[in-house]
Every structure is written in structure tokens, then in C-alpha cells.
Amino acid sequence: MSDDRISRIEALLVEAFAPTHLLVKDQSHLHAGHEGARDGRGHFDVTIESKEFSGKRPLACHRMVYDAMGSLMETDIHALRIHARAPAE
Secondary structure, rough: HHHHHHHHHHHHHHHHOOEEEEEEEOOOHHOOHHHHOOOOEEEEEEEEEOOOHHHOOHHHHHHHHHHHHHHHHHEEEEEEEEEEEEOOO
């Protein structure tokens, strides 16, 4: 199940941002017993680098990532830690 979720998250991020670097980690095991873990949704850590983030403030980048996740935020993801940045020039 975790690999499937990671694949779906990666696919959405690749489609939305064509990242130069992407790493998605499932951190759900670190939150066992946590309120959000009880309903089966997971905790994920995303590191993403894309030209789409150039000139944008961190909050705007985070909103873009949340928007790209769409309904997964309601069905599969309880928490999403985001490290988003533009590539170094």
C-alpha cells in the first residue's frame, strides 16, 4: 500500500512540476497511534525541486504542492511535510 501511495504522489508531482529532483518518503511508521494514522491515511515527506517554484515564496510553493495532490489529501494523506525549492542557477 505504501509503495502504491508513493507512486501516486510521485506521478502527480511529476505531472504538475516536471521536477529536476524528487524524493517522497513514507513516514507513517513514525506516527503509529497518532490520530491521523487511525483512519489509514499516511504521513509523507516530499523534497521537490522545480523551475515552477522560481520566484515564489515558500507558502506559495506549499500551496502548489497541496493543490497538485488533489483528493489524495482527503483519502490517502494525513500529513505532508514539504521541502520545495527552485533549482540553483
